[in-house]
Amino acid sequence: MNAPATLAYSYARWSSAEQSKGDSQRRQLKAFQDYCERKGLTPAEDNFIDRGRSGYKAEHLSDTGELRRFLTAVETGAIAAGSVLVVESLDRLGRQEVDEAYDVFRSILRAGIRIVTLADSGEQEYVKGGGIFQILYSLIEMSRAHGESQRKAEMVGAAVANRQDAARKYKTPIGNSCPLWLKVKEGWRSYELDGTAYEERPERADVVRQIFRWAIDGYGKEAIARMLNSEPHKCPPFKADTKWKDKGQRLWGASSVDKILKNKATFGEYHPTTRQQKRGSLKGEKIEVGEPIAGYYPATVSVDTFYEAQAAIDGRRTAKATRQSTRYNVWSGIAKCEKCGSALHLVHKGVPPKGSTYLRCANSRRGVCKAKAVRLDQAEAVFRGMLLRLDALSLVEDSSAGIEKALRAAEGELVVARNRLKGLTERLEENPESDAIGRLVAKAEADVLPLEAKVEALKADLAAEQGIGWTEFLARLDLVSYEGRAKANALCKRLGVVVSIGASGYAVTKNGDFICVMDYREGEAGYLVASGFRGKFPVFVPISDVPDYAEREDADQARQDAETDEGQPAGKY
Numbered sequence: 001m002n003a004p005a006t007l008a009y010s011y012a013r014w015s016s017a018e019q020s021k022g023d024s025q026r027r028q029l030k031a032f033q034d035y036c037e038r039k040g041l042t043p044a045e046d047n048f049i050d051r052g053r054s055g056y057k058a059e060h061l062s063d064t065g066e067l068r069r070f071l072t073a074v075e076t077g078a079i080a081a082g083s084v085l086v087v088e089s090l091d092r093l094g095r096q097e098v099d100e101a102y103d104v105f106r107s108i109l110r111a112g113i114r115i116v117t118l119a120d121s122g123e124q125e126y127v128k129g130g131g132i133f134q135i136l137y138s139l140i141e142m143s144r145a146h147g148e149s150q151r152k153a154e155m156v157g158a159a160v161a162n163r164q165d166a167a168r169k170y171k172t173p174i175g176n177s178c179p180l181w182l183k184v185k186e187g188w189r190s191y192e193l194d195g196t197a198y199e200e201r202p203e204r205a206d207v208v209r210q211i212f213r214w215a216i217d218g219y220g221k222e223a224i225a226r227m228l229n230s231e232p233h234k235c236p237p238f239k240a241d242t243k244w245k246d247k248g249q250r251l252w253g254a255s256s257v258d259k260i261l262k263n264k265a266t267f268g269e270y271h272p273t274t275r276q277q278k279r280g281s282l283k284g285e286k287i288e289v290g291e292p293i294a295g296y297y298p299a300t301v302s303v304d305t306f307y308e309a310q311a312a313i314d315g316r317r318t319a320k321a322t323r324q325s326t327r328y329n330v331w332s333g334i335a336k337c338e339k340c341g342s343a344l345h346l347v348h349k350g351v352p353p354k355g356s357t358y359l360r361c362a363n364s365r366r367g368v369c370k371a372k373a374v375r376l377d378q379a380e381a382v383f384r385g386m387l388l389r390l391d392a393l394s395l396v397e398d399s400s401a402g403i404e405k406a407l408r409a410a411e412g413e414l415v416v417a418r419n420r421l422k423g424l425t426e427r428l429e430e431n432p433e434s435d436a437i438g439r440l441v442a443k444a445e446a447d448v449l450p451l452e453a454k455v456e457a458l459k460a461d462l463a464a465e466q467g468i469g470w471t472e473f474l475a476r477l478d479l480v481s482y483e484g485r486a487k488a489n490a491l492c493k494r495l496g497v498v499v500s501i502g503a504s505g506y507a508v509t510k511n512g513d514f515i516c517v518m519d520y521r522e523g524e525a526g527y528l529v530a531s532g533f534r535g536k537f538p539v540f541v542p543i544s545d546v547p548d549y550a551e552r553e554d555a556d557q558a559r560q561d562a563e564t565d566e567g568q569p570a571g572k573y
Contacts, residue, residue, distance in 0.1 A: 008041040008084040013050040055095040056149035081112025091145035164272035173197040180238035215309040218486025221254040228252040270296035307412030328485035337361035338502025381525040407458040414451040
């Protein structure tokens with residue numbers, strides 16, 4: 001009976017995308033096949049190749065690394081003891097610190113797998129219990145590999161720091177890589193100081209501008225990705241020229257849209273970074289170095305546009321808005337159940353005239369709240385009336401449009417600054433002895449304060465704008481288009497509006513302060529105005545009657561003020 005053939009597995013790795021264009025894969029696989037033929041081994045059908053993964057940063061040991069897949073197969077018994085792992089050299093298994101690299105090496109040997117290297121001064125075989133000389137030789141090789149990579153990293157770091165310094169002083173390009181909607185100017189030289197070394201790729205820059213327009217109009221990242229993918233010939237996804245493998249047909253994803261919307265290079269800013277080791281991180285963490293360089297790239301969108309988009313994104317995130325439809329839900333994120341405080345969601349109950357769409361308590365759908373659903377068409381009529389009682393003139397007034405735009409941009413800038421402060425504070429908690437991070441936290445705190453003051457000042461300016469009549473406001477208000485509905489909803493979120501909806505009506509608050517109570521009665525939305533003894537008998541005032549009612553209230557208030565000024569008590573006993 002013939003003995004079972006010994007299976008040999010090949011593991012190959014190289015560190016960069018550029019090496020993928022060379023001979024690394026062919027060279028390592030050919031050496032493996034030649035070795036198997038000489039030794040009478042059976043090459044396994046499954047080979048393990050880590051393309052473009054750094055052994056110094058242990059990227060090949062991440063959850064998606066091929067060496068991690070090999071180790072898992074050994075641990076589960078899918079790769080049997082007695083098998084052979086063939087590598088070009090020990091440094092293919094990693095260039096980490098010696099103790100970390102040796103742990104990986106030893107775990108393979110302990111499982112009964114032989115390791116063969118083909119380029120470490122000729123063929124070298126490592127086996128379990130190989131003795132002191134095997135241990136010493138492997139440690140020397142691992143120390144050499146780590147030392148080489150460490151020196152290279154230090155040299156690369158110094159070179160990057162020099163390029164960053166030149167970029168700060170002269171705006172010279174940092175290599176050929178840049179945001180994918182830009183490119184280095186052809187024939188650009190460092191002595192041609194014409195403002196920037198980069199120029200737009202026109203078709204891609206147009207896509208970036210469209211992405212920001214959609215984000216400001218209230219569309220989420222997934223919806224934007226779908227719209228881009230609906231016209232792939234007009235908006236093909238960006239692809240770096242240095243990608244190491246072709247993934248076939250590429251589509252836009254929400255993460256790609258998100259990266260563009262968060263990238264300050266869109267308005268021309270470049271912030272040099274370096275990496276700092278962080279516990280639990282293989283690659284380390286990017287840390288910004290010094291001040292950002294304004295105008296380093298050509299501005300594809302304005303600073304105000306960038307921060308308007310951040311404000312819109314933050315509004316969707318605060319409301320946890322994830323679904324997108326052709327008709328934006330104006331109550332998204334602001335409607336709460338009067339009984340239990342849960343969010344109200346849209347539910348469809350058939351087609352009109354018999355059926356309708358309703359706002360229904362999330363807990364009611366689960367059977368833990370007895371609140372009744374509210375018809376959406378009636379709720380939207382109330383929403384229109386509610387806007388009359390809020391600082392909503394920017395939705396219809398041209399005179400306040402500029403202030404509203406500036407306010408959205410300032411609020412977006414404040415969101416980014418607060419998020420940066422939060423991230424830095426968390427890093428300082430992890431590294432309390434770091435003076436560098438402490439200085440960054442202090443600067444971030446100093447950046448937040450003037451932005452908060454700017455937002456409050458713009459809110460005051462907006463409130464001071466001269467208003468228009470209620471009838472004119474309702475005539476101009478756009479709650480038909482998707483963009484108009486999204487804009488009205490975003491305004492309510494920004495103002496901190498919450499509406500508790502239930503049997504007693506619609507109780508409107510703004511940042512926790514009571515504004516009014518509304519309801520829908522006799523085919524019209526209106527307000528419940530306190531009347532009678534201690535206001536216990538509220539009067540329903542339809543929106544159509546509000547102008548006349550307001551005039552009567554103003555006249556009564558004027559009469560009372562006049563009588564009080566004359567020393568007479570207001571009203572009768």
